[in-house]
Amino acid sequence: MPDSISCEVLQRWIRAFARLVADNEEYLTRLDASIGDADHGTNMNRGMTAVVAALDSAENVASPAALFKQVGMTLVSTVGGASGPLFGTLFLRMGTACGDVEVLDAGGFARALRAALEGVVARGKAETGDKTMYDALAPAVDALEAALDAGGSLAAAVRAAHAAGVSGRDATTAMLARKGRASYLGERSVGHQDPGATSVALLLQAAAGVIPARSDSSSGSASGQP
């Protein structure tokens, strides 16, 4: 079953993301201290810790849609701040976009990520260059779609998305913030990397780790996993 993602792989993705967030909690908070209020790492880690706890205690997760909905709801209910609704909506919209399938194919995954991006825009009204998580997520979704359209494998497409997300994250450093707390700084926001975009890059890194080149869903090993 090449180029498809089981619920179990999706779970591994979420758990890998949680681990990356935990490992980078201080870093994310430090980024937020420079242009925000020094809580982004704490916020994301509180949320992803709750997500993992919910996954641990859930009997079994029926479908990708159910999984994403649970993740999204948990984030909305535990994170707060800007990232709670934004990352929450990101997952909730992925869930809705998945539809009633048990396994997500490459096209379905791409549609889910596109819906996630649209959800973030619906919530936060961010545009290109506003210096937000949008600036990492939008190029990643574009890259994913382009790679699949060009006939690439899901694994290669996710790698391309990750690379584009990292570039997008890096590009936020030079931007003048126009959304979120960093916008209060005006010119002084220039020269600092956006924390939310950094979290998005971690989400993509986790995806690239769990969707390896040989897309055998059970042999893949997520980056950062023991």
Next chain:
Amino acid sequence: MPDSISCEVLQRWIRAFARLVADNEEYLTRLDASIGDADHGTNMNRGMTAVVAALDSAENVASPAALFKQVGMTLVSTVGGASGPLFGTLFLRMGTACGDVEVLDAGGFARALRAALEGVVARGKAETGDKTMYDALAPAVDALEAALDAGGSLAAAVRAAHAAGVSGRDATTAMLARKGRASYLGERSVGHQDPGATSVALLLQAAAGVIPARSDSSSGSASGQP
């Protein structure tokens, strides 16, 4: 008129003391910071500044008694804290002890200082070794009386008093405070010089400066005077 002190010399004494206090304001406050509340220099300087202003605006001061009373009242009314009543009482009692003379002779000066010491004790109940201004003033008064009893000149006696006061001040360093704010520190008060005793030593230094060996009251030059 050997061995006597005119009102003018007394005024010079007070002014010289005020100048020494001003020059040592920070030092006195620093001493108080170590074992008290960091205001002794500020307190004494506020008081002595007011005293000098009162002297400047007074038409002419009739007698030693009137002069000391004015100084004492001014200190009581402007200093506050422990040093206001204590230094105020010191001068008020000197005034009362002077009696109705126009010029103070050596015996009169010694009696005035003895009365000052008794006033400080009446107000503050300090005893030898309590680590207060008493520990500089008491040996100074003793030394003054002893020198005069031994037939020494007033100038020599005042020098002896100053020397005894300085020793007394220095001895406070090793004492454990039992009166005033420093007593809250218990053992931790040991090793710090008492600020009030330091002010007393300045008062005696000023006296030694204005009552020079040749006791011509108009040719003496107070230490620290321009």
Next chain:
Amino acid sequence: MKKFVNDPNDVVAEALLGIAAAHPELRVDHANKIIYRGDAPRPGKVGIISGGGSGHEPMHGGFVGPGMLDAACAGEMFTSPVPDQMLEATKHVDSGAGVLHVVKNYTGDVMNFDMAAELAASETGVNVRSVITNDDVAVEDSTWTAGRRGVGVTVLLEKIAGAAAEQGRSLAEVADIADSVNANGRSMGVALTSCTVPAAGKPTFDLGEDEMELGVGIHGEPGRRRVPLAPAKEIAALLVEPIVADLPFARGDRVLAFVNGLGGTPLIELYLMYNEVARIVIGHGIEIGRSLVGSYITSLDMAGTSVTLLKVTDELLALWDAPVRTAALRWGV
């Protein structure tokens, strides 16, 4: 970090335990981190809830009580509460007359309150109106940005809207009064030191001994400009002049003048600042009808102050003077 805390992650929960213990007249839902007026819901009365990140105490929990808020939702430190909290509070305080949400204009607060209002609309029949405070003149106002922050006016608005609700006015009336308070108020703040978020463990920003941060918000976000430390007189002018120019406040206007401490600044300095602020305001020909001096909307342990001017009418003044009985503001009862 020198603070009275146990585990830095438990600060909010443990402070709520302390609030509950110290104020038996309140009811605290610890699971949902909501502080309720003990007798909520009040039959026939419009409910007013607010909420926001913690670290701004006494705001908002200290404003819960007769004549002010019915409930306050406490978020994590400097992090807006989650929609579940506002939804729960909304349901609880509604007596059928509807509920006003008082929201400070921060992206997170607005989005979380929005989600709560959407949920309230879909899950319950509660009539919700929201008022957003955005009074901080330090931030450029533009539809292209997150807009101005809600700061000091929030305190005044909660008092005045609370009085209107207590008088039995309708949700529409209470919301309109709240909107007019926000429209007529302006604020600006300055920090002498950074705050330290307990979980971060160190100051959010560094300031030199001779510097201050002008135009700060209440979350340790750096301000608009770092300027040399100045005498109180000059600082007062740096705060008041932009406020007066912005509304603008004009000769003959009457205002409520509010000098607020940011948490680490003692009252004696606030009174000294009030003296300078009042002098400048009166110098503009503006009359000071009422005043408030104290630390009411804080930023953890930040040394700093903010000034708020609110242009008042007789009606607003009467609502300000109306009885209030909360932990932090109390008069007339």
Next chain:
Amino acid sequence: MKKFVNDPNDVVAEALLGIAAAHPELRVDHANKIIYRGDAPRPGKVGIISGGGSGHEPMHGGFVGPGMLDAACAGEMFTSPVPDQMLEATKHVDSGAGVLHVVKNYTGDVMNFDMAAELAASETGVNVRSVITNDDVAVEDSTWTAGRRGVGVTVLLEKIAGAAAEQGRSLAEVADIADSVNANGRSMGVALTSCTVPAAGKPTFDLGEDEMELGVGIHGEPGRRRVPLAPAKEIAALLVEPIVADLPFARGDRVLAFVNGLGGTPLIELYLMYNEVARIVIGHGIEIGRSLVGSYITSLDMAGTSVTLLKVTDELLALWDAPVRTAALRWGV
């Protein structure tokens, strides 16, 4: 030094200008640095005056008003006021029923108030009684020393004695009640940072990042012992246990529990501390009848807290609950 001040020597005078501007219900005699209740003297009522060094705001000026003090004399920073001030205030508030002086036990305060009482006796016919507060258990009590400091109990005493005076009780009765408050109250404080006296310009003492000063007073005097920084739970025990042991407070006693901030500590930490304090007190089988949490007796910008327990009777509680209307404490009216 990062403070809102102009000339460091003008802080007290300028803060008084601010207090006068912010509180039109008070009358401030700027020449004598006295804050009066606007309607003093009240016919037939015992007058109550207090005073002390400045830097402890809201104490004492914030406690002037119906149900509490008739006048407060403001000394220079951390320096007791001079006898002239207390004499002037005594004359002004006396209506023939006599005047109570509330004095904190510091050498300077006691001597200056003594001189004022001597002057009042010789120059006027005013009947003066003094009550001295000395509740700080951090200081060894001995007739050979200056004795214990007056700290947190002073706030509670001024409220309770003020209520008794407002009820028209005689000078002897009011003084006896005041004495019993002092006899039944104990306090202890801890500093996380030093304060900075404006005229000195730098912190009075240095504390390492991992140290705290246990048993501090309210003037930046070093405490009894420097100990390692500890979690709030442990700090609460270090403060409460010596207090409980000292009176001693016993199982079945009822107390008023007061957690006070020293000026630079924000309210959220005080509530967190209150939770720990209450837990320990209740653990001793002591009932908490009333509480007070906030910064009421401060030490400029010092980060720190003090705990006061006052054993109460029904009578003291009724006096505590009686109406009070001052800048800092207000209820029942």
